[in-house]
Amino acid sequence: MAGLRILGFAGSLRAGSLNRALLRAAAELAPDDMAIETFDLAEVPLYNGDVEAAGDPDGVVRFKAAIRAADGLLMVTPEYNHGVPGVMKNAVDWGSRPPRGAPLGGKPVGIIGASPGLTGTARGQSQLRQAFEFTNSYCMTQPELLVFKAHEKFDGEGKLTDAATAQFLQRYLIALAAWVRRFLPDPSRGETL
Numbered sequence: 093m094a095g096l097r098i099l100g101f102a103g104s105l106r107a108g109s110l111n112r113a114l115l116r117a118a119a120e121l122a123p124d125d126m127a128i129e130t131f132d133l134a135e136v137p138l139y140n141g142d143v144e145a146a147g148d149p150d151g152v153v154r155f156k157a158a159i160r161a162a163d164g165l166l167m168v169t170p171e172y173n174h175g176v177p178g179v180m181k182n183a184v185d186w187g188s189r190p191p192r193g194a195p196l197g198g199k200p201v202g203i204i205g206a207s208p209g210l211t212g213t214a215r216g217q218s219q220l221r222q223a224f225e226f227t228n229s230y231c232m233t234q235p236e237l238l239v240f241k242a243h244e245k246f247d248g249e250g251k252l253t254d255a256a257t258a259q260f261l262q263r264y265l266i267a268l269a270a271w272v273r274r275f276l277p278d279p280s281r282g283e284t285l
Contacts, residue, residue, distance in 0.1 A: 095124075095125050095126065095127055096125060096127070096164065096269055096273070097129065097161065097163050098122070098126055098128045098162055098163065098164050098166050098272070099128075099130075099158050099162035099164075099165050099166070100115050100118060100128045100129065100130045100131070100165070100166040100167075101130060101132070101165075101166075101168070102115045102133070102168040102169075102170075103133065103167070103168065103169040103170055103176070103177045104177065105133065105134050110206040110243065110246060110250075111168045111169065111170050111205060111206050112168075113250035113252065114168050114205070114206045114239060114242070114246075114252070114261075115128075115130060115166070115168040116130075117251075117252040117258070118166060118204070118265060121265060122265050123262075123265055123266055123269055125269060126265065126268075126269050131154075131155060131158050133179055133182075133183050135150075135151030135154065135155065136152055136155050136182060136186055137149055137152070138182055139182055139185040139189075144189060152186050155183070155186060155187070159187055159195035159196065160195050162199075163200075163272050163276060164201065164202065164268065164272035164275075165199055165200070165202070165229075166201075166202050166203075166204070167180065167183075167201060167204075168203075168204055169217060170205060170207060171207050171209070171212075171214075171216030174215045175219050176216045176217075176220045177216070180216075184196065184220070184224075184227070187227070188223075188226065188227045196224075196228075196229045197228050198228055198229070198275070199229045199230070200229070200230045200231075200232070200274070200275045201229045201232065202232045202264070202268040203217045203220055203231065203232075204217075204239070204261075204264060205217055205237075205238065205239065206239035206245075206246075207239070208242055208243045209240060210241070211238065212238025212239055212242075213238055213239075214236075214238050230275055232271040235263065235264055235267055239257055245257050
């Protein structure tokens with residue numbers, strides 16, 4: 093089997109973000125048949141239809157190209173005020189443009205997240221899934237990975253130190269690989285991209 097190319101990005105711009113740390117852990121713990129390439133959403137400005145009409149900014153062009161080149165996506169979202177943060181929603185907004193032929197159209201997606209709170213990022217992930225109804229992206233619903241009390245599971249350098257969380261993350265990534273493969277064309281049946 094060919095290796096999967098997964099594009100991962102975190103919905104926090106903070107350098108010490110727990111979600112950026114979780115994304116790095118995912119890249120390190122990915123199965124052998126999966127490579128997770130990361131994209132920094134700091135390159136993506138706020139969506140503005142006037143800006144889009146004048147031509148996508150360079151960061152948006154790179155982001156859309158990275159989405160298109162990936163077999164699937166891994167979105168690592170914080171939860172702010174019981175919802176999806178603006179950084180992550182902004183990424184979805186740019187990735188959904190133009191409505192016909194959008195990079196997110198038909199793309200398999202996994203969502204994980206980390207939070208100091210007791211519910212992890214359950215509400216933020218739920219809201220993010222709703223956006224994929226419009227984009228026609230295929231969001232994996234199970235298993236979920238909601239890293240709660242995340243500040244206790246990473247060290248001061250952002251390294252994942254909790255063995256149980258590492259095991260859950262590895263299982264999640266194996267499930268994500270199987271999910272993404274469901275949507276890849278099957279050359280044995282004459283299917284192509």
